[in-house]
Amino acid sequence: MSIKIDDKNFYDHVDQELKDTFMRNAISNAQDNLRGKKIAATTEDEPFGNWEEWRNAGEEIRRHTLENLDYYLQQLSENIAERGGHVFFAATAEEANQYIKEVVEQKNARNVVKTKSMVTEEISLNEMLEDMGCDILETDLGEYILQIDDDRPSHFVAPSLHKNKEQIRDTYREKIAYDGTEKPEELTVYTRKVLREKFLQADVGITGCNFAVADSGTVTLVTNEGNANMVTTLPDTQISVMGMERVVPSWEDLDVLVSLLCRSAVGQHLSTYVTAVSPDVESDTVDAPSDFHLVILDGGRSRALGTEFQEALHCIRCAACVNVCPVYRHIGGHAYGSIYQGPIGAVLSPILAGYEEYQELPFASSLCGACTEACPVKIPLHELLIRHRERIVAGEGKTKASEKLMMKGFGNMTSSASVFQTAVKAAPTLTRPFAKDGSISKGPGPLKAWTNKRDFPAPSKDNFRQWFADHKRGGDINE
Amino acid sequence: MKVSLFLTCIGEVFYPNVGKDVVKVLERLGCEVDFPEGQTCCGQPAYNSGYRKDAIKGAKQMINAFAGAAYVVAPSGSCVAMVHEYPALLQDDAYWLDKARELSNKTYEFTQFLVDVLQVTDVGAVYPAKATYHSSCHMNRLLGVKEAPKQLLQHVEGLELEPLSNGYDCCGFGGTFAVKMSAISEQMVDEKVRHIEETNADTLIGADCSCLMNIKGRLERLDKPIEVKHIAEVLNHHK
Ligand code: SF4
Numbered sequence: 001m002s003i004k005i006d007d008k009n010f011y012d013h014v015d016q017e018l019k020d021t022f023m024r025n026a027i028s029n030a031q032d033n034l035r036g037k038k039i040a041a042t043t044e045d046e047p048f049g050n051w052e053e054w055r056n057a058g059e060e061i062r063r064h065t066l067e068n069l070d071y072y073l074q075q076l077s078e079n080i081a082e083r084g085g086h087v088f089f090a091a092t093a094e095e096a097n098q099y100i101k102e103v104v105e106q107k108n109a110r111n112v113v114k115t116k117s118m119v120t121e122e123i124s125l126n127e128m129l130e131d132m133g134c135d136i137l138e139t140d141l142g143e144y145i146l147q148i149d150d151d152r153p154s155h156f157v158a159p160s161l162h163k164n165k166e167q168i169r170d171t172y173r174e175k176i177a178y179d180g181t182e183k184p185e186e187l188t189v190y191t192r193k194v195l196r197e198k199f200l201q202a203d204v205g206i207t208g209c210n211f212a213v214a215d216s217g218t219v220t221l222v223t224n225e226g227n228a229n230m231v232t233t234l235p236d237t238q239i240s241v242m243g244m245e246r247v248v249p250s251w252e253d254l255d256v257l258v259s260l261l262c263r264s265a266v267g268q269h270l271s272t273y274v275t276a277v278s279p280d281v282e283s284d285t286v287d288a289p290s291d292f293h294l295v296i297l298d299g300g301r302s303r304a305l306g307t308e309f310q311e312a313l314h315c316i317r318c319a320a321c322v323n324v325c326p327v328y329r330h331i332g333g334h335a336y337g338s339i340y341q342g343p344i345g346a347v348l349s350p351i352l353a354g355y356e357e358y359q360e361l362p363f364a365s366s367l368c369g370a371c372t373e374a375c376p377v378k379i380p381l382h383e384l385l386i387r388h389r390e391r392i393v394a395g396e397g398k399t400k401a402s403e404k405l406m407m408k409g410f411g412n413m414t415s416s417a418s419v420f421q422t423a424v425k426a427a428p429t430l431t432r433p434f435a436k437d438g439s440i441s442k443g444p445g446p447l448k449a450w451t452n453k454r455d456f457p458a459p460s461k462d463n464f465r466q467w468f469a470d471h472k473r474g475g476d477i478n479e
Numbered sequence: 480m481k482v483s484l485f486l487t488c489i490g491e492v493f494y495p496n497v498g499k500d501v502v503k504v505l506e507r508l509g510c511e512v513d514f515p516e517g518q519t520c521c522g523q524p525a526y527n528s529g530y531r532k533d534a535i536k537g538a539k540q541m542i543n544a545f546a547g548a549a550y551v552v553a554p555s556g557s558c559v560a561m562v563h564e565y566p567a568l569l570q571d572d573a574y575w576l577d578k579a580r581e582l583s584n585k586t587y588e589f590t591q592f593l594v595d596v597l598q599v600t601d602v603g604a605v606y607p608a609k610a611t612y613h614s615s616c617h618m619n620r621l622l623g624v625k626e627a628p629k630q631l632l633q634h635v636e637g638l639e640l641e642p643l644s645n646g647y648d649c650c651g652f653g654g655t656f657a658v659k660m661s662a663i664s665e666q667m668v669d670e671k672v673r674h675i676e677e678t679n680a681d682t683l684i685g686a687d688c689s690c691l692m693n694i695k696g697r698l699e700r701l702d703k704p705i706e707v708k709h710i711a712e713v714l715n716h717h718k
Contacts (some may be wrong), residue, residue, distance in 0.1 A: 014662055033644075326649045330666040365651025366667070367527055368616035389529025407525050411533025414488075414567055415540045420519040424491050439699060449661040454668070454696030457493045464486060464495035468514045471502065 037267025079217025085279030117208025154333025556618020
């Protein structure tokens with residue numbers, strides 16, 4: 001059980017995805033569209049005020065919460081218990097699944113409806129439930145499409161972004177006896193009918209959690225389809241699963257984070273639904289679940305606490321970083337081999353699953369900083385990628401000995417003016433055999449990868465230092 | 480005003496002409512330019528690849544080389560951003576931290592220096608061309624220098640400046656990224672080339688030799704007749 005989506009290695013994924021023209025078009029269109037909307041929502045909306053101030057507030061809330069995580073998790077769990085709910089702290093995916101399994105068994109449940117959850121993807125909950133013989137239904141449209149096609153998400157906010165409507169129609173025809181067209185409205189209406197029937201039969205509802213409000217003991221879900229409302233109100237038993245970092249101190253803090261989330265994710269001021277659920281056993285309300293469980297998962301997150309990676313846990317999963325990432329733009333979400341994609345995926349996946357599995361991801365970035373600039377809670381994503389690289393180089397992953405040697409040589413060269421000068425002077429001579437008309441088009445060694453696709457400039461025979469000395473002496477006065 | 484030029488390793492090895500143009504523009508504006516001999520490279524290739532210790536070696540060399548400078552100016556936003564990273568790099572060493580801060584505070588990217596310190600936006604350049612400007616990621620985002628190069632270019636006589644769409648996207652250079660992840664880098668530079676072509680510009684101007692090296696290399700390989708110029712070359716063109 002893990003965040004891994006398959007057994008392919010990163011470079012094979014990249015090769016395959018780069019050939020997928022449809023996927024790449026879909027993603028670049030979606031990126032252009034989403035980032036355009038985000039910019040509009042964050043710069044042109046006067047009453048909203050200054051976006052940078054909102055970001056500062058968001059960062060501050062996340063920092064404060066993570067620095068006091070023990071306190072807020074305890075407060076959250078006490079409040080939920082007080083209202084009659086059960087809280088389970090799971091150290092691992094296995095523990096989380098075991099707990100959920102017991103609840104489902106106790107209820108003799110067969111039909112499970114689910115909504116809005118990356119974290120249950122992370123622990124492969126569906127597979128576990130299927131093995132138990134349960135019928136599980138993903139109720140978000142995007143997730144539902146992936147479920148029936150046995151596929152994995154490629155984007156946090158639009159999980160089936162990589163599929164087009166014709167592909168979806170074909171899947172529907174093959175898997176759920178659909179005989180309509182590829183029109184999105186028709187597909188949606190059909191899906192809704194299928195879902196409605198299942199909602200009424202459901203014994204257990206399972207949700208993720210965008211934010212859990214500590215001082216009231218409430219799980220909140222931000223959605224646009226409203227299925228979360230069905231999942232949390234129709235079945236009597238509800239299980240919510242959250243990563244342990246998803247807690248916020250109060251409703252005021254939630255307000256700030258939801259505002260940042262919706263604008264950053266899709267450029268909306270607010271999503272269509274913000275569903276809030278608390279167990280409410282005592283007062284016997286009609287829509288609160290009578291049996292409520294909250295599973296709080298560590299799943300490797302605590303490895304980041306107190307380290308240079310703690311800020312990665314500030315993430316509110318808005319995908320703004322994904323939407324601006326030029327690497328994601330070309331390779332898509334599946335290439336990351338993790339259910340967490342893009343820049344935050346490259347930071348988070350090695351933390352959660354180790355360098356053995358994800359050692360290429362921190363290098364899959366040109367460090368352009370677009371992600372850091374986009375992040376509404378100011379996570380320094382590109383810097384965290386460098387921190388990963390440092391750890392990998394320091395021995396937590398495999399680094400080529402030749403590369404280490406080269407960098408050592410580089411360090412020595414930059415720390416000695418004379419060695420550096422000797423190298424500068426030798427460069428044109430050393431590269432002369434490869435150069436033609438000032439360019440190298442077939443380079444040796446490390447230049448090979450570069451010159452496969454691009455010319456490389458030949459080092460200049462002109463020596464700047466010589467020129468500068470002459471210039472100072474007035475030698476080039478007429479130049 | 481006394482200014483010390485930091486040409487950067489890429490500048491010294493590949494683009495000495497850019498160094499010459501920077502010197503001449505600064506001198507025309509009344510600066511007295513020197514070139515500290517001890518300078519090497521800012522250490523960014525090592526730092527970005529995860530070789531922190533090797534980067535620290537270079538940083539100390541640079542700090543010593545520019546110890547006597549009043550202002551340090553480099554024709555590369557990316558290398559200046561790296562110098563600004565020195566205090567973080569040397570944060571555990573009080574002695575070097577002070578010196579790192581001092582260097583970082585007096586180091587400017589070329590166009591930033593012209594506009595922010597010398598307060599000049601018109602350097603009297605003349606450059607008849609239809610051009611588009613590529614803004615480099617590190618200069619634009621890490622250093623926060625967005626407007627200065629454009630302000631300077633707007634005052635160049637004869638220069639017609641076309642906007643570059645998706646200009647905020649990286650060109651795919653990223654130091655060792657271009658080699659380690661060359662397949663992805665290629666797609667990124669290709670997209671950049673497409674956008675440059677769409678402008679119908681005959682010249683691409685940038686303020687960072689490394690990005691220009693990447694884009695020019697691809698333009699050449701694809702046989703696209705588009706001139707690639709560092710902004711210093713354009714600004715040093717005058718009557
Ligand atoms: S890292 Fe920042 S931008 Fe990326 S998903 Fe998380 S909160 Fe959003």
